[in-house]
Amino acid sequence: MKKNLALLLVLMMALTALTGCGGGGGGDEVEKVIKIGVFEPVTGENGGGGFQEVLGVRYANTVYPTVEINGETYKVELVEVDNKSDKTEAVTAAQNLVSAGVSAVVGSYGSGVSIAAGPTFEDAQIPAVGASCTNPQVTDGNDYYFRVCFLDPFQGTVMANYAIQNGAKTAAVITQLGDDYSSGLGAFFVEAFNKLGGAGSVVSQEQFQTNQTDFKAILTNIKAQNPDVIFAPSSITTAPLIIKQARELGITCPIMGGDTWENATIIENAGADAEGIVLSTFFDEAEPATEEAASFITGFKAFLKENKQDDIIPAVSALGYDAYITVLEAIKAANSTEGTAIRDALTGVNVVGVTGSISFDEKGDANKDMAFIKTVENGVFKFLMTVSVE
Secondary structure, three states: OHHHHHHHHHHHHHHHHHHHOOOOOOOOOOOOEEEEEEEEOOOOOOHHHHHHHHHHHHHHHHHOOEEEEOOEEEEEEEEEEEOOOOHHHHHHHHHHHHHHOOOEEEOOOOHHHHHHHHHHHHHOOOOEEEOOOOOHHHOOOOOOEEEOOOOHHHHHHHHHHHHHHOOOOOEEEEEEOOOHHHHHHHHHHHHHHHHHHOOOOEEEEEEEOOOOOOOHHHHHHHHHHOOOEEEOOOOOOOHHHHHHHHHHOOOOOOEEEOHHHOOHHHHHHHHHHHOOOEEEEOOOOOOOOOHHHHHHHHHHHHHHHHOOOOOOOOHHHHHHHHHHHHHHHHHHHHOOOOHHHHHHHHOOOOEEEOOEEEOEOOOOOEOOOEEEEEEEEOOEEEEEEEEEOO
16 A cells, blocks of 8 residues: 555656646746857957957847747857957967857957967857957958958058148058057058058158067157157057157157057046047947947947946947847848858848948958048047048
8 A cells, every 4th residue: 555655656746747847838948049259358458448349249239139040039148258368368268169159259359369269260160250350361261250340451541541641741650569450550551651652651660569668769769760640550558658658758740540549548548648649440429320320329328327337439349239230140141050050141141230331241351441530639539530442
């Protein structure tokens, strides 16, 4: 009798367990998830800019938290890694994303880390969409890397054109040794400036080491050449030092940089010496180009306030947002969580983003031909003009 009772109790418990697991058709379905990697520096030399890009991605995820695949709704889960602004750490961070099972990747701020991690994503057949990595080598020869920003050959030409059009006949260029972004953009500026102004128009080319803080020897050499303009594409850590030390030495000519210079910390750290600097960038909140941009400006400002950030919208945040929605569009078009299918879909996407329309050429580069030129006036960034190069 006891034996039969024990068997009955075991059967009842088994039936209860099956019902609780949905065996009877009444349980909750398991939520479907697709993972997108966020490959960015939030520490190291480029940590400030990288974090701004992360904020754009995070905000995009709050606006578009799900994606439809084969008629089912998938929650989009962000997997964030810190590549620490370092090429070696970048490879490790990329491997961590592969191990985490991401279907696609957004990032990175900084061309050097993007180039370093590219083979890891390609080998794993996981597509990456860069936001602001502008060096041509990021996508060159890598079928799995795309980007939503313009490239350094374009940006270098834009800044050379701007300098010439504003009366500069000679220029000096300062770049960081071993940094793909700085050295690449500097080289494209030199090529364009010498072409526009004549051979030898660039009268001084100087290089500095990573983590260098004293630029007076370099700047003294430049001062002796008396250039009409200085072009110094560099990180937000280095830029204020170059700017301040140049002014301390009595150098009064305009100082220009690239997209990395659109960061409030440069103004904070360079102070009054930042007045009049000129830079190229990807976006201006005073000139929303699309309906998506207008919506983004309002929503992202509220998001920044909630997260106790300044309400000035960096262009890289807009690009981070655009990279995320571009990945989502490719996932929908692929109707798959598989990296190869998403990669194939990216080649044909056409997205209306915050920074304009986004589609890709055969190399995976965005079809973009417009840059925004800004200066610093009365302690804030001021829009000057848009520039296109045929």
